[in-house]
Amino acid sequence: MKFAIAGIVALLAALATHADQGNADTWTRSGMYVTATVDVDATGKIQHMELLPFRDNRGRDLAPSLRSLAESTMAKWEFVPATLNGHPVPAHTFVNAVFEFKAHGNDLDARVVSTGNGPKLIKADAPQYPLDMIHARVQANLTLLVIVQPSGKLTDITLESAQTTHGYPAAEFFRSAKNAMASWHAQPETVQGHPIETRLRLPFHYSLDNNPNSQQPPAGLTRASDSPAAPMQTDIGTEAVALDSPLQLRPTAP
Incomplete structure (x- = not known):
């Protein structure tokens, strides 16, 4: 449409x-x-x-x-x-x-x-850009995996993949993201009125031209030397997307 x-x-x-x-x-x-x-x-x-x-x-x-x-x-x-x-x-x-x-x-x-x-994630604290990475002029795109418990608590936060300037290690960016997420919680999905556990994929963008977790990811980055996997091509903005939601959208034309 x-x-x-x-x-x-x-x-x-x-x-x-x-x-x-x-x-x-x-x-x-x-x-x-x-x-x-x-x-x-x-x-x-x-x-x-x-x-x-x-x-x-x-x-x-x-x-x-x-x-x-x-x-x-x-x-x-x-x-x-x-x-x-x-x-x-x-x-x-x-x-x-x-x-x-x-x-x-x-x-x-x-x-x-x-x-x-x-x-729906409720993001209390924003991730802080690591000072060492600012001084080194390093940018990053991260993809994290996290589980939303029925209580809304976030657990099992892991780094799925990372891209950085010149492939620089992403450990400090991952630490920044986890520190921010310690203050977050979620409104879980429900099935017949009962909250359920859901696994999420969540992007983080660290750009020297914008705030951390900007909606516009920095370009020209390569796989970080400590990235667990090759980065996926995704265009989901800053919102988390469920990997195992009980509801799947039926394919339709835009």
Whole structure:
């Protein structure tokens, strides 16, 4: 689905600060990610959806036209339903999505694309950029694995992969991420009203041009010398995505 944004000069200027430059005939993924809390029935259809508060990197609310697009698009998505003892049952999850834009004359077309679903992390403390890495001019992209317990506690935090400047060891960045996550908790997914354990993949970006965990990952990095595995190509922004959610989004066109 796409939505034409016409005659709003200020909005177009704001979108240009988010969207990367690309071919005018292709959709360009922005840094504007939104999350909705959804209740899904036993058939996989959304019965209730609420878009969570959004602020861009300048502290501004989501434009009403874009909020309307996100709500109307996401409300139509359907899931493979959760099951309990082999029977479909209602479930609750949090859906993450991103805005994509395409040039349309002097305007922009917009659409909303899913980036996955899972528990909602409540991030109390932000990760601190390691001072030694600032002095060494080292940037990093990390992917962590973590388990959300039914209580909302985060456990079993491990480093899945890391990219850094010139392949520099990522240990200090991993330590920074774990220290921040010690103050975090989560709102778990539920199946028939009962909270469940869910395994997450969570990206961290450390850029010298932005705050830690920026939505725009630094480019030109290589696999860190202490990375457990080769980094995956992912485009999920800063939101965690469940690896074993009881709800799976049915494939649909954007």
